[in-house]
Amino acid sequence: MKFNSVFDIIGPVMIGPSSSHTAGAARIGKAARNLFGEEPTWARIYLYESFAKTYKGHGTDFALVGGLLGFETDDTRMSKALEIAKEKNMKVEFIEDSSAVDHPNTARLVIGNDQDEIELIGISIGGGKVEITELNGFALRLSGNHPAILIMHNDRFGAIASVTKILAKHEVNIGHMEVNRKDVGKEALMVIEVDQNVDDRVLHELDNAEHIIQISKIVS
């Protein structure tokens, strides 16, 4: 079931005008910021279908940027997010893309700084609820409802076991897990939804485990 909680329906408390185009957009932006691990210095944002047609009226543009700035859906600075980003020298570009997509409210975000960048696709499925469906070319399904760890690793035997062993040692319970790879023996992505936020000590230990390339987390 896509919606698990009554507060997906009665909620969120938010700044208007649209739950999917404003609140949902802010949550996609916030998820992107979390996945990047820090505030990006630039963002290239591609908008599709309903997002592309109506983003100015709905404030989808400032909401996405508000999310990148770390704002929650009810942050009263939301409508000023574009100005705030400018003051912070965050370079933001919006592109209306007419390519076909699976969901009418789709955004593709490429964000980064001088050293790194990530690319992800987020969809806003209604009432402010969102899903991240792609990260750096890997298909995934991340609700953002639960804390999660995302681990980019080499597709080798033992990589998954080394991660789950560390989580077990620290008594972290796994709620949902999926693994995707681009090709045999190349890079792969583990997405692990957990029941509680994972402490940095555990992440550090995971980072040093065998075959691990990069780790990011989503805090709930």
Added chain:
Amino acid sequence: MFRNVAELVEQAEKENILISEVMIRQEMDVTEKTRKAVYTEMEKNLNVMEQAIEDSLKGVESVTGLTGGDAVLIQKYMKEKTPLSGNLMMDAVSKAMGTNEVNAAMGTICATPTAGSAGCVPGTLFAVKNQLNPTRDQMIRYLFTSGAFGFVVANNAFISGAAGGCQAEVGSAGAMASAAIVEMAGGTPQQSAEAFAMTLKNMLGLVCDPVAGLVEVPCVKRNAGGSSLAIVSADMALAGVTSRIPCDEVIGAMYRIGKTMPSTLRETGEGGLADTPTGRLLKEKIFGMSV
């Protein structure tokens, strides 16, 4: 966990509890939170709804100037004249519209289930409250009952205009409100389901055609439609009227209708009222002044 309205009603009847209680118990179970925590979270939402209505009755205006002030007009009319549809009805309408006026003015609201349809549930609640005199506890329960039905729609169909048209937004919101009114008025869980079905049936096929793509025209007034229909259906259900098509099948019909709706009528601002001469003119004016 209930998957559809039939299971929701069955659980309530089997354990002889209210729909709101089924929802509260499920929420505690899924999120592993205490009853108090779940209640407190919902009370925060209730407070936001109450504040939004208060704000609207002081008068608000959106950035574009397209919406705002109608809630105040209706309240004034109620004081000076006798509304043909009755004070309770017009009170609900004005509070539902007011909530959406605040939303259009980029104020703080609680999405129920979405922002564009956020007026129906609180609008009806703060109107029927004057007649039914509920406790604060019952007002919080009103939101859980609404949420229980919305939960079924969100998981079996959709609640966003972009996915399923306005029938999925104001249709769902008005129907959720109907079910909650019935429970607050002392009706049975099955009567809540009948009221929900009757409201949604009358909203089937409603398209999402916002002028200039903004959640203003016709969204604010559609909340007037949703909230008034909610009260009518609740009264019908309380009178013993039933829906010939069961509630879950109505939700299924809404889903299939939404699936066949062209994208011009699903929140792209390209069809329907958005594509009228005046709708197009307004769009030009608004984006000329760079909102």
